[in-house]
Amino acid sequence: MAWRLVEIGPWSGIVAITRGGLVPAAIVSRELEVRLVDTVCVASYDHQDQREEMVLKSVSGNGEGMLIIDDLVDTGKTARIVRDMLPRAHFAAVYAKPAGRPLVDTFVTEVSQDTWIYFPWDMELQFVPPIAGNGA
Numbered sequence: 001m002a003w004r005l006v007e008i009g010p011w012s013g014i015v016a017i018t019r020g021g022l023v024p025a026a027i028v029s030r031e032l033e034v035r036l037v038d039t040v041c042v043a044s045y046d047h048q049d050q051r052e053e054m055v056l057k058s059v060s061g062n063g064e065g066m067l068i069i070d071d072l073v074d075t076g077k078t079a080r081i082v083r084d085m086l087p088r089a090h091f092a093a094v095y096a097k098p099a100g101r102p103l104v105d106t107f108v109t110e111v112s113q114d115t116w117i118y119f120p121w122d123m124e125l126q127f128v129p130p131i132a133g134n135g136a
Contacts, residue, residue, distance in 0.1 A: 001024065001028060001094060001107075002027065002028050002031035002032055004092075004106055004108075005028065005032060005067065005090075005092060005106060006031070008090065009032060009067070010065075011032060011065060011066065011067045011090075012034075012064075012065035012066060013036035013037065013038060013065070013066050014034050014037045014067045014068075014069055015037075015038050015039065015040055015059055015063075015067070015069070016037060016038070016040070016069050017039075017042060017068065017070040017078060017082055018040070018041045020071035020072060021068075021069045021070040021071055021093075023071070023119070024069050024070070024071055025037060025069040028067070028069055028092075032067075034067070038059050039059075040059055040068075040082050040085065040086075042055055042078045042082065043056055044078050053077050053078055055081060055085075059085070061086070062088045062089075063085075063087060064089075065088075066088075066090070067089065067092060068082055068086060068089045068092065070082075070091075070092075070093045070094075071093065071095065071119055072094065072117060073100030073101065074099065074100050074113075075097075075099045075100055076100035076101075079103035079104065083103055090106065091103065091105050091106070092107065093106075093107045093108075094107070094108050094109070095107065095108065095110070095111055095117055096109070096110050097115070
């Protein structure tokens with residue numbers, strides 16, 4: 001995602017949508033050398049079930065020069081809240097589903113609406129035996 005965003009910038013700051021956008025925002029901030037990183041906190045998931053969105057933390061301004069980062073735009077409900085909050089910001093997501101796709105400016109991969117994505121930062125780490133299976 002960073003290689004797409006570097007050509008569009010420069011960016012005065014990044015707003016990560018928590019919690020999913022935190023890891024991608026950290027990576028993008030490093031790659032684009034953006035030091036100002038803030039968060040918008042919107043709760044809409046309880047593990048795998050969606051619920052009513054609730055804004056826990058907002059940011060000020062209209063988003064001019066800012067880059068909003070999220071891991072996924074799904075139904076678009078969270079994206080709509082943040083877009084209304086920061087109408088002049090550029091919205092980028094790693095994944096976009098069809099229902100939320102019109103709300104993002106930049107995304108890496110589009111997936112079907114019924115796809116559940118498992119992100120590495122949400123998974124438990126555990127030993128996996130080598131493919132060869134010889135135990136050596």
